[in-house]
Amino acid sequence: MLTTLLIAHMLVAVLLIGALTHQALAAWWPAPAGPRSFFANFRAVRAASYTNAIVILYVLDVVMGGLLYPDYRVEVRTFLEQLRLKAANGSFEIKEHLAAIGLGMLPVYWLVWKSKLEEYGSARKAMTMVLAFTVWWNFIVGHLLTNIRGFGL
């Protein structure tokens, strides 16, 4: 059950990374008109259309992470402390802070993307970038910790 939940947590994170990266690049670096390269096509999306999916996926991923946390706290963190892997513990601590702060930003993130007001343009870009950074950090740290025994530590 725990393994299934962990895999589902990671798969939702993959979807979230894809959606947020598309949206962030489309917001910061709009694709030009006319024939496009592969990278320009990656940015040539209707950025606002990702908003609801991002909010739902983010909440879902935090809930799943929250359900996994008790086992991490008892089993994994104790293991990391015994091996004195301080940086690994610190990276996870930052992961939980980023997830929590990002969760609190979701209502206003949703608002600035749903509103057509031009005055929200810079807030739209900045909030998307903050959430994208959050999700990328958490995804990488989560994978490193899951596979930490494979690093020969």
Add this chain to the structure above:
Amino acid sequence: MNAMSRAFPVFAIVYAVVYALAFPYDWQLFAYYPAVGEFHFAAQPPTLGPPINWYGWMVTAAIAGVVAAVLSIALPARWNRALATLAWVVPVACIAYLMYLARVWFI
């Protein structure tokens, strides 16, 4: 939409600030002790195993955020633009502060 234009940014601002303070000052509303599967409002002896305060920090921050968001509806609409900017600047500053606190793990 107009009330949300103030309530949602204020929620993000206050939530981030209270969360960033809840972590170093132990303002968690409750703690969960996973080894015994119990929630407690007060700190427990080490025999119960390590606590998880993260849930409690988020709930504390969410309560403060909701209260502030409700009060913010009374603010004038001309604050909307400034609040939208603060709604990402303040969380970014809080993230930087929390990362600064986490430096002890890396030195």
